[in-house]
Amino acid sequence: MQILQEGKGELIGWHDPDEAREWVLNNKSRELKDKTMSVKEAVAKFVHDGDFIASGGFGHIRVSMAVVYEIIRQRKRNLIMAGKTAVHDIDILVASGCVNRAEVAYSFGHELRGLSPASRRMVESGRCKVIAETSNAGYQLRWLAGMMGLPFIPSRNLLGTDTGKYSSCKVIQDPFSGKPINLIPAAYPDAAFIHVHRCDIYGNAQIDGHLVEDFELSRCARRLIITTEEIVDNEVIRREPWKTSIPFLVVDAVVEIPYSAHPSEMPGLYWFDEEHIAEWLKLSRTEEGADEYLQKYVYSIANFEDYLEACGGAKKLDYLKRRESYEEPMKAISYK
Amino acid sequence: MATKTRYNLRELLACNGSKMLENKKSVFVGTGLPMIASMLAQKTHAPDLFIIFEAGGLGPLMNELPISVGDSRTIYRAISASSMHDVMSLSQAGYADYGFLVGAQMDMYGNLNTTVIGDHDRPKVRLPGSGGANNVGSFSNKTIYIIANQCKRSFVNKVDFLTTAGYLDGPGGRERAGLARGSGPTELLPN
Numbered sequence: 001m002q003i004l005q006e007g008k009g010e011l012i013g014w015h016d017p018d019e020a021r022e023w024v025l026n027n028k029s030r031e032l033k034d035k036t037m038s039v040k041e042a043v044a045k046f047v048h049d050g051d052f053i054a055s056g057g058f059g060h061i062r063v064s065m066a067v068v069y070e071i072i073r074q075r076k077r078n079l080i081m082a083g084k085t086a087v088h089d090i091d092i093l094v095a096s097g098c099v100n101r102a103e104v105a106y107s108f109g110h111e112l113r114g115l116s117p118a119s120r121r122m123v124e125s126g127r128c129k130v131i132a133e134t135s136n137a138g139y140q141l142r143w144l145a146g147m148m149g150l151p152f153i154p155s156r157n158l159l160g161t162d163t164g165k166y167s168s169c170k171v172i173q174d175p176f177s178g179k180p181i182n183l184i185p186a187a188y189p190d191a192a193f194i195h196v197h198r199c200d201i202y203g204n205a206q207i208d209g210h211l212v213e214d215f216e217l218s219r220c221a222r223r224l225i226i227t228t229e230e231i232v233d234n235e236v237i238r239r240e241p242w243k244t245s246i247p248f249l250v251v252d253a254v255v256e257i258p259y260s261a262h263p264s265e266m267p268g269l270y271w272f273d274e275e276h277i278a279e280w281l282k283l284s285r286t287e288e289g290a291d292e293y294l295q296k297y298v299y300s301i302a303n304f305e306d307y308l309e310a311c312g313g314a315k316k317l318d319y320l321k322r323r324e325s326y327e328e329p330m331k332a333i334s335y336k
Numbered sequence: 337m338a339t340k341t342r343y344n345l346r347e348l349l350a351c352n353g354s355k356m357l358e359n360k361k362s363v364f365v366g367t368g369l370p371m372i373a374s375m376l377a378q379k380t381h382a383p384d385l386f387i388i389f390e391a392g393g394l395g396p397l398m399n400e401l402p403i404s405v406g407d408s409r410t411i412y413r414a415i416s417a418s419s420m421h422d423v424m425s426l427s428q429a430g431y432a433d434y435g436f437l438v439g440a441q442m443d444m445y446g447n448l449n450t451t452v453i454g455d456h457d458r459p460k461v462r463l464p465g466s467g468g469a470n471n472v473g474s475f476s477n478k479t480i481y482i483i484a485n486q487c488k489r490s491f492v493n494k495v496d497f498l499t500t501a502g503y504l505d506g507p508g509g510r511e512r513a514g515l516a517r518g519s520g521p522t523e524l525l526p527n
Contacts, residue, residue, distance in 0.1 A: 024393060042388065057406075058391050058404065058406030058407075059404075059406070061391070061404060061407050061408075083465070085391070085406065085467065085468075087404075102466045103465075105465055105466060106464050106465050106466065106467035106468075107464060107465060108462055108463075108464055108465075108467075109463070109464030110385045111367050111403070111404050111405070112367065112368065112403055113406055114406070115463070115464070116357075122464050123459070123462045124459060124460075124462055126458070126459070130386060130462070133465060133466070134466070134467070134468055135465075135466040135467070135469070135470035135471050136390055136420060136424075136471060137420070137424040137468070137469065137470075137471040138466075139343060140420045140421055140424060141424075144421065155428070156428055156474060156475070156514060156515060156516065157428075157470070157471060157472060157474060157475075158474070158517050159474065159496075159501070159514040160500045160501050160504045160509065160510065160512075160513025160514070160515060161447075161470060161499065161500065161501050161504075162451070162456075162497045162498040162499065163466050163470050163498070163499050163500075165452065166456060171514070175515075179514045180512075180513060180514030181514055206399075209408065209417050210392030210406070210410075210411055210417040210418060210419065211392060211418070211419040211420075211524075212391045212392050212406060212419065212420055213419070213421070214419075214473050215419055215421065216421060221344040239481060265403075265404075265407050265408060267407070267408035267411070268408060272407075275485045281355070295520060322456075324408065326399075326400065330400065330401075
């Protein structure tokens, strides 16, 4: 089969399908066992320097921020991050020096709020390298191929573009139609972290609302940390098994932390903390400001509960809940 | 009662963008002005406009303007709160009549750049990247563009980086590259 174009992006997180299967056989258990632990323990056990990491959700929606902060607190280094639809998560991980390489679909921007000064500064000064480009579907397809135990999955994504040229994909001539088609390589992140609405102690998780890419990502990650708003009994899962988004088979740790997504949005529960994100965006325009933020909200804080207090506590959380359910009006805010 | 007769250019762009969208058709919406234009369309001449958001929102009835193409407002009274896989697959299979994108830089064949200004490996300015834009541009049948800043810098002969496919190198460019036959940008709304 003729290869028409090879992307010049670095291929990360790919494994031979037999190697991937053997890894699953040797490292993932089919046993229903209690996987609950603290976020400190989960990150210490499952996130290592040099890992290829991926965050569930959508960058500033349903992100496991408790894990993000813990990665920073434990000063993990040389991480490669999947800039899938990465927004706030990648911004502070790059700014803190934990992530120094990224394969980028969307990163270094805060959507409507504007560009992210801190991580952009790190990229433009060469301290964080973009090792490959892709698109949102590109990432989702990488997880899909990994989830299916395949070396690649074909797609009409990225064809003809520089995004494709700088990706790690390969274009071939489709033997059925004769037309060019793109082969998207599988990805198996070393560690992924996903925040969910409820989960039992074994790792069976339910997500309310849109899944984004978490169906696929949860099933291709080598190690998966679930943070959950609440732990529920296994009976809740068994009673309505069509609601299971992630089965315990693929999960390695379960951490119960209400409001773990803060300041990102938790659909159906609480809104973005725009005030907090604005504080970060304003402070992080300088390196000193970024350090000040990290000192205030991460390094000087022992646990996530204390962090929530520092962010305004019950009063703020109550407001965010009412904002999410439309009981409070939208408020204009400045990010500059 | 005072009648509002003044409007700004963004509002004009949103209105014109909204008029491009047909009732009972689908639109795959990117971040920014396209969200506003699509919401306006659904609330005015196109109440049956089927809006598609990349994170999984299929057919919401727009209520509050989303902050993000992936937030809870994109699934408000939706037909389905699904997944990116579902949205991208449906679009690639032909269910997205329109795509609607904002671009920083565009060239004469309608190719968009949202990745870098300058050299890719040592960029003058690093922009966020494709996000879902490459997919909207690849998979939608007809793509509508809004370029918010019409100046020499935004319209170039050749983009610094070809993030999202317009017609690539000219007529037939998309088909030669393997993209869907007959697809591509059809409208540009400058200000």
